[in-house]
Amino acid sequence: MRPDPSRFLGVAAGHLMTKTAGALPPGYEQSSVSVIGLMLTQLGEEFERAAARRIEENRELRRIFADAVDIVADDDLRAKLAEAARGEDLNFTVSALEQSNCALRTLLIELHVHVEDLDSEAARSLEAEIWHELVASTERRKLGIGPF
Amino acid sequence: MTGAGLRDLDLRDDTLGNAMTSLDSRLAAYIAHRIPDAEDIVVRDLERIFGGASRETYRFWLDYRQGAESVSRPLILRRDPPGSLIETDRATEFGTYRAFFGTAVPVPEPLWLEEEASWLDHPFFVMEQLLGMEAGPTQVVAPPYDQYAEQMAQQKWTILGEIHRADPSALGLDSVMEAVTPDACWRRELTHWERTINEDELCPQPVIRAAIRWLRRNPPPPPERVGVVHGDYRTGNFLVDPEGVIRAILDWEMAHLGDPLEDLAWSLNPVWRWAGDERAGGLAPREEAIEIWEKASGLRAESDALRWWEVFSSVKGQAIWISGGKEFTDGKNQDMILALSAWLMGNSQDRAALYTLGHFT
Numbered sequence: 001m002r003p004d005p006s007r008f009l010g011v012a013a014g015h016l017m018t019k020t021a022g023a024l025p026p027g028y029e030q031s032s033v034s035v036i037g038l039m040l041t042q043l044g045e046e047f048e049r050a051a052a053r054r055i056e057e058n059r060e061l062r063r064i065f066a067d068a069v070d071i072v073a074d075d076d077l078r079a080k081l082a083e084a085a086r087g088e089d090l091n092f093t094v095s096a097l098e099q100s101n102c103a104l105r106t107l108l109i110e111l112h113v114h115v116e117d118l119d120s121e122a123a124r125s126l127e128a129e130i131w132h133e134l135v136a137s138t139e140r141r142k143l144g145i146g147p148f
Numbered sequence: 149m150t151g152a153g154l155r156d157l158d159l160r161d162d163t164l165g166n167a168m169t170s171l172d173s174r175l176a177a178y179i180a181h182r183i184p185d186a187e188d189i190v191v192r193d194l195e196r197i198f199g200g201a202s203r204e205t206y207r208f209w210l211d212y213r214q215g216a217e218s219v220s221r222p223l224i225l226r227r228d229p230p231g232s233l234i235e236t237d238r239a240t241e242f243g244t245y246r247a248f249f250g251t252a253v254p255v256p257e258p259l260w261l262e263e264e265a266s267w268l269d270h271p272f273f274v275m276e277q278l279l280g281m282e283a284g285p286t287q288v289v290a291p292p293y294d295q296y297a298e299q300m301a302q303q304k305w306t307i308l309g310e311i312h313r314a315d316p317s318a319l320g321l322d323s324v325m326e327a328v329t330p331d332a333c334w335r336r337e338l339t340h341w342e343r344t345i346n347e348d349e350l351c352p353q354p355v356i357r358a359a360i361r362w363l364r365r366n367p368p369p370p371p372e373r374v375g376v377v378h379g380d381y382r383t384g385n386f387l388v389d390p391e392g393v394i395r396a397i398l399d400w401e402m403a404h405l406g407d408p409l410e411d412l413a414w415s416l417n418p419v420w421r422w423a424g425d426e427r428a429g430g431l432a433p434r435e436e437a438i439e440i441w442e443k444a445s446g447l448r449a450e451s452d453a454l455r456w457w458e459v460f461s462s463v464k465g466q467a468i469w470i471s472g473g474k475e476f477t478d479g480k481n482q483d484m485i486l487a488l489s490a491w492l493m494g495n496s497q498d499r500a501a502l503y504t505l506g507h508f509t
Contacts, residue, residue, distance in 0.1 A: 027195050027196070027197075027198070028195065028196040028197065028198045030198075031198030031199070032198065032483075032484045035198075035484040035485060035487075035488050036484055038488060038492075039484065039487060039488055039491065042491050042492065098351075101351075102351050102352055105351070105352040105354050106352045108352075108354050109352055109354050109357050109358075112354065112357075112358055113361065116361065131358075131507050134354055134355050134358065134502065134507070135502055135507055135508055137354070137355075138355060138495065138498045138499050138502060138508070141495045141498075142495055142499070143491070143492060143495055145492065146492055146493075146495055146496040146499075147418075147419050147420070147421060147422065147492070147493070147496050148418040148419045148421055148496040148499050148500055148503075
């Protein structure tokens with residue numbers, strides 16, 4: 001058995017923040033080492049969920065786009081939404097998932113702008129769905145030591 | 149003790165700047181230039197302070213002899229870095245310290261502003277260092293300072309009211325700060341920070357983009373009066389003595405003329421809840437903070453206008469974290485605080501924006 005990366009990062013963070021930082025005189029370098037330790041705790045948290053949260057989010061965004069196809073009033077946007085909704089993540093490296101996530105979130109912004117200007121019950125419902133996803137996406141990224 | 153004197157340096161030599169290699173000796177040479185009748189100038193115990201993300205901040209001791217008098221002073225050097233969280237004009241920051249020094253708004257004494265980069269590679273200024281103080285945002289809301297939370301809150305928002313009560317023209321700040329008409333305050337600030345996001349974002353920001361659109365659809369009324377806006381008024385940007393008394397307001401690098409509600413809203417942003425509860429800035433309930441400020445400033449915090457500035461404060465905050473993250477990623481400034489801020493504060497800022505917009509409880 002070998003320690004998994006999240007476990008290692010947590011232990012390394014603790015080592016840096018207590019033993020290493022504690023051995024340094026108070027000052028800039030000591031604070032820098034402590035911050036590196038804090039970063040490692042966050043990276044440990046992020047490592048575990050990095051692929052999962054992107055896969056989940058990309059799936060949610062494609063579902064919203066599929067719902068939106070029949071609501072939007074712009075042909076170009078409708079075509080982009082339809083194409084994105086048909087998409088699928090086939091490369092599960094974090095960088096590839098992040099790339100598709102950024103593309104989907106860019107399209108989400110475009111859809112949100114468009115929907116805000118539509119005057120229909122369906123548009124309001126879609127807008128609520130988008131806000132729900134924005135809250136969910138923020139929760140997916142939440143870090144244990146964040147100030148809020 | 150580490151120190152650098154002028155004994156080995158020829159101040160008349162034009163190539164002096166090239167010959168000096170250490171910051172302390174270069175700083176000593178600069179001070180000799182500023183105090184020409186000083187002798188035996190020594191800069192010692194020069195040490196960088198962590199957390200000055202917009203400027204490199206150093207503390208040091210300056211010793212020198214002036215006639216029969218021996219002088220020893222603790223000072224602060226604030227030097228522009230290659231990249232930072234925010235790009236600001238150090239002349240404005242220095243001018244603001246100078247304007248408020250000796251007034252009801254406590255600030256350290258500013259000494260010298262140097263815009264010529266040849267002395268220390270980047271522009272900088274030097275000011276007084278106050279000893280025995282605490283500024284850390286998590287420290288001043290924790291023991292032993294937490295016993296003074298009410299007192300600090302009273303003082304914190306009273307001083308903010310004093311800043312907003314001040315007449316920028318009488319302080320001479322209209323010569324270092326760009327004028328703005330009351331109805332242009334919100335648009336100028338929003339445009340500036342939106343541009344920062346446009347230029348620096350590394351990934352799409354759907355929450356903050358939605359917040360920006362909301363802000364443009366719901367502009368606030370003009371302020372009762374245009375005043376001095378500190379620009380970063382929060383727990384962490386003031387010095388507290390061991391008895392919990394605020395002795396100086398720091399970090400004026402984003403100071404400008406504008407709507408005073410901008411500062412009040414910034415101080416109330418949920419990301420500064422350092423005590424881990426709902427108190428604004430980790431010090432006082434929100435309504436209490438507003439009441440103190442209204443009493444001190446003589447202004448009213450109308451709820452819709454304040455809400456606009458609170459949403460704006462999350463846009464501005466996110467712009468700052470994004471900008472710092474880009475500086476770090478580009479390798480222009482690899483101070484760890486930039487990476488930490490982008491990671492830790494970015495998500496909290498989105499949460500704060502959603503909360504203020506009413507989409508998150």
